[in-house]
Amino acid sequence: MKHQIIQAKRIVIKIGSSLLVEDKTGAIHSEWLTSLIDDVVLCWQRGQQVVLVSSGAIPLGRRHLKLKTGALQLEEKQAAAAVGQIKLAHAYQELLEKRGITVAQVLLTLDDSENRQRYLNAKNTLETLINLRAIPVINENDTVATAEIRFGDNDRLAARVAQMISADMLVLLSDVDGLYTADPRDNPKAEMIPEVTQLTPEILSMASGSGTAYGSGGMITKLAAAKIALASGCKMVIAAGKHLNPLTRIDEVGHNTWFIPETTPTNARKNWIAQHLKPRGSMTIDTGAVTALQQGKSLLSVGIIGIEGEFHKGDAICILTGDKKEIARGLSNYPSHEAQKIMGRKSADFETILGYQGSGEMVHRDDLVLML
Numbered sequence: 001m002k003h004q005i006i007q008a009k010r011i012v013i014k015i016g017s018s019l020l021v022e023d024k025t026g027a028i029h030s031e032w033l034t035s036l037i038d039d040v041v042l043c044w045q046r047g048q049q050v051v052l053v054s055s056g057a058i059p060l061g062r063r064h065l066k067l068k069t070g071a072l073q074l075e076e077k078q079a080a081a082a083v084g085q086i087k088l089a090h091a092y093q094e095l096l097e098k099r100g101i102t103v104a105q106v107l108l109t110l111d112d113s114e115n116r117q118r119y120l121n122a123k124n125t126l127e128t129l130i131n132l133r134a135i136p137v138i139n140e141n142d143t144v145a146t147a148e149i150r151f152g153d154n155d156r157l158a159a160r161v162a163q164m165i166s167a168d169m170l171v172l173l174s175d176v177d178g179l180y181t182a183d184p185r186d187n188p189k190a191e192m193i194p195e196v197t198q199l200t201p202e203i204l205s206m207a208s209g210s211g212t213a214y215g216s217g218g219m220i221t222k223l224a225a226a227k228i229a230l231a232s233g234c235k236m237v238i239a240a241g242k243h244l245n246p247l248t249r250i251d252e253v254g255h256n257t258w259f260i261p262e263t264t265p266t267n268a269r270k271n272w273i274a275q276h277l278k279p280r281g282s283m284t285i286d287t288g289a290v291t292a293l294q295q296g297k298s299l300l301s302v303g304i305i306g307i308e309g310e311f312h313k314g315d316a317i318c319i320l321t322g323d324k325k326e327i328a329r330g331l332s333n334y335p336s337h338e339a340q341k342i343m344g345r346k347s348a349d350f351e352t353i354l355g356y357q358g359s360g361e362m363v364h365r366d367d368l369v370l371m372l
Contacts, residue, residue, distance in 0.1 A: 002258075003237070003260070004250070005250050006046070008168050009048060009049065009168055010048070010165065010166070010169070011043060011048055011051070011167060011169045012051045012052075012053060012158050012167045012171070013040070013053065014054075014154055014157075014158035014170070014172045014225075016055055016154070016172075016173060016174045016175060016241060017055035017059055018174070019032060019246075020054065020055065021060060026063030027063065028088075030091075031244070033091060035244040035246075036246060037096060039246065040052070041096075041099050043247070044101060044133075049130045051130065051136050051138065051161060051167070052092070052137045053137075053138045053139070053161055054092070054137055054154075055154045056084065057080070057088050058072075058081050058084055059084065061079070061084030062076075062080040062084070064084070064087070065079060078144075079143075082142075082143045085107070085142075088137075096135060101133075102132070102135070103134065104129050104134045104136045105136075105137055106136050106137070106138045107138070107141035108140060109141045113160045116314050117312070117313070117314065119314070123164050126164065126165050127165060138157070139154070139157075140154065155221040155225040159226075159227075159228035159234075159236075162232060162234045163231075166233075166234075166265040166269055168264070169235050169237070170229050170235070170237070171236075171250070172225065172237065173241030173246050174222070175241070175242065176219065177256060178194075178238050178239070178256050179196065179203070179206060179219065179222075179223075180192050180193065180206065193206075193257055195257070197259075197260050197262070198230075199230065204223060207219035207222075222238055229259060229261070230259055232265060232269075233261045233265040233266070234261060235260055235261060236258070236259040237256050237257065237258050237259070238256060238257045266366065271369075273316060273330065273368075274369045274371065277329075278316065279309075279318045279329060280310070280311035280315040280316060281307065281308055281310060281317045281318075281332075282309060283299070283306070283307050283319050283320065283343075284307070284321070284322065285320070286304075286322065290321055293319070293328055294370070296365060297365060298362075298363060298364050299328075300347070300362060301339075301343055301346070302344060302346055302347075304339075304343035304362060305344065306320075306343075307336060311332055311335065311336045312336075313332060313334055313335050314332070314333075316329060316331055317331075317363070328363075328369060329368070329369055330363035330369065332362065333361060333363065333364065334358065334359075334362065339362065347360040
């Protein structure tokens with residue numbers, strides 16, 4: 001098949017609550033979850049990096065608290081989420097650690113994706129967990145959501161996570177198996193669209209709402225997720241999750257909708273740095289550092305001979321040659337006041353100078369784009 005799960009290096013998998021939670025009992029669908037974890041373990045064993053974005057906390061907690069059916073007040077949703085999140089985390093921990101895999105719970109809010117410092121903290125935590133071969137299980141931190149219980153929905157949360165960690169594949173497991181020309185529940189002539197490369201007005205007009213009691217996302221939210229994924233260079237698939245071993249089924253059956261970006265996650269990130277971020281300062285580098293950057297290496301502090309401007313960790317900065325020509329642009333791993341202290345020094349000296357051992361690079365090569 002043209003597109004398959006096995007092709008990905010770093011995968012974000014979104015699990016809808018209508019798949020995870022049994023409609024009648026409000027309990028975890030244990031047989032289904034076990035089969036999904038079997039698929040996840042297979043990905044992990046063949047060296048793929050996996051992040052799970054899981055819905056289900058509110059319906060799980062709702063049952064345990066014996067809350068009424070129908071719409072809940074915000075405070076009731078938050079209370080249900082607090083109870084359900086423990087149950088959800090325990091279910092994943094039990095299944096994954098039984099197979100020798102460490103699981104980590106990460107709760108995010110909308111602010112974590114929009115506030116630069118919190119975004120970097122979340123990104124660095126996820127990157128560290130992934131590199132340590134743990135599997136993060138992510139959900140929105142519903143208990144502190146005040147204006148709205150949702151990030152918007154976990155489809156978009158999953159897309160933001162994929163964007164954050166530069167994943168090359170996003171899998172939306174849901175109660176629908178793809179994008180159709182019309183709602184297949186109402187129109188028997190509706191046809192599935194196997195591949196989408198651009199979100200045209202015609203494609204966007206095909207969206208409709210969700211049809212289950214527990215799912216808060218419909219096709220509208222999935223297309224919103226696709227917009228984020230495509231802009232991030234991340235391939236995305238909408239697939240039916242109701243079957244056992246849903247990831248294996250994507251590769252074996254192939255009856256899904258794939259959204260294919262025009263670029264890669266790395267190129268998308270570099271374009272964002274070069275075109276969309278306003279530089280907050282500059283670093284002037286020596287000829288040795290110029291050569292290193294031209295060879296695709298990171299910028300080290302030892303090659304920096306001057307720093308100008310006030311900037312924070314994660315801000316964009318211009319990287320200048322000795323004659324003040326901009327050779328590159330990147331994201332600084334240190335705020336300007338700390339960068340001033342360690343420029344020209346080796347990373348082994350950082351802890352003595354700063355009081356902590358930070359990143360060995362001033363600007364990592366993944367966060368750097370050549371401008372000449």
